[in-house]
Amino acid sequence: MSEVASGISISVKKRQQKHIVIGFGLFFLLVLTVIISVGLGRAELTPLVVSKVLAAKITGIKSLASDIPAHYQAIVWDVRVPRILSAVLIGAGLAVSGAVFQSILRNPLADPYTIGVSTGAAFGASIAIFANIMLGLYMPVTPFALAGAFVSLMLVITIARKNGVISSSNLIIAGIIVGSILSAGMSFLKSAAGENVAAIVHWLLGSLASRSWNHIMLLIPFIVIGCGLCIHFASRLDIMSLGEREARHLGVDPQKTMRLYLIIGSCMTAVCVSVGGIIGFVGLIVPHMIRFGLTSRNAVLIPLSTLAGGLLLLMADNISRVLLNVEVPVGVITTLLGGPFFIWLFMKSGKGRSA
């Protein structure tokens, strides 16, 4: 091998090592943040109380926490832990589906909400909330949100398909159309709800308050399987991001693969939105930052997005519930902090990354 080539090989290896170090760093930071987060909150619990409750619940040995009052146990295990886990899972899910949508839409500025699936989820949720407050029904919000997401996905795919072919530009257009119609539908529901509008608005803002273990049980299979599939097929996503014609000439069936990833990405987005409402910017910023800061290779990008997305949303949710006197919905926090950050990132980009 030539001198130039071996020099490049060495720097490639160094970079791979750096990615591994960053991966482990993010992982430990995430675990640490989870542990610290359990102790944070209005009810001040000592680390000892927290660790006893956790130890008892995780190992199943009740005697470990026998001296802790039941309501403290409930605060830790039934209020804080599900909320923290939902933040981690939703953050990871949104970041990974963001990375997936960026690749299949060939647009580094796409996010999980680009093709309107999230608006579908929000519309479904709005219908359920509206029916509950106005008609006195008891319709569960989460399944309605999921159903709304899937109906809108089907709609978007049907509109985007021409002569049996789905192109990325058609998907974006169809997503925008379906999204705006559904937004108008939501505005209609809001105005029809009159003074009860707050319930719908609050849900739409995106919040992780009072999420339960049921939500976690819904999130886990979707997010774990979704992230797993994306990591497993990461190299195929790289090829897809080159464009439909290129993908085909490199032996990837663009239509089949596009559909597969649309469904994976949409499922993850749908379940995240149906549990947490519209939480903006995590799905755009996390993969974007890693792509332009570290690497575009999905084999690295997706695992790092999983960790960074979970970490970021957990931190944002901690700000939302602890730092401020009034609980501000986490969706507002992520957009308030994420927006300006993105502007900065966007203005800085073009100056290149040091490979």
Next chain:
Amino acid sequence: MIKLKNIEFSYSKDAFIEDLNLNFTRGEMVSVLGPNGSGKSTIIKLLTGELKAKSGDVIFENRAIHEIPVRQLAQRMAVMTQNAAINFPYTCLEVVQMGLFPHKELGVGIDTEEVEHIFDLMRQTETESYAEKLITEVSGGEAQRVLLTRILAQDTPVIILDEAFSAMDVAHRVDMLGVMKRQVELENKAVIAVMHDLNMAYLHSDRIIMMKNGRVYVNGPTDEVMTPDNLYNVFGINVLKVDGKGFLIET
């Protein structure tokens, strides 16, 4: 190894291509020339199976092209599309390595032998010096050389190039055509290239296909076909031929 038989194709109601018959074999460098909109890219898309003919057959290695699974096809045919642009910041080396994808099982890494082969190709195309730069940040001509290297890394008996040299400076154009020529002569590959540069086509092709209004105007050995008369009839320009050297365009 590739045969187009009685192809009819249309984008709209009117037939654009009719009664098209072409043959391509290994060990031959063929250039496709013609004015804008004469059907060059359409032929490329028919050859690669991207477009389906209304009638007639495209036969690749004795099989109808549409019956070949895309992965198998990608192991036998590499295609550089026109204006292929990459929106994501991959390094040039990463882009070249993607050429190995059709031959790789999922999750299998790149071994040292392949790494050395890749670097050897990058040396041939003079892309080694910027292997670590981002594909989004190199110039158009440099990016084309990287994509061309990816085509070489794909290591297929057939290479199809749709205006693969359009953004390159003249020196690199000559060099890259030389690289392609070596692929034909030393590795018995078939190279089919759509080109606009008449002199490059003249100097490097074994055979020329000239297109006009969706028809093959002439198809034959370079020296016989590249005549001032044919060029006038196809492109509407007057040229002066300097035998063995090229053409001067007269205005």
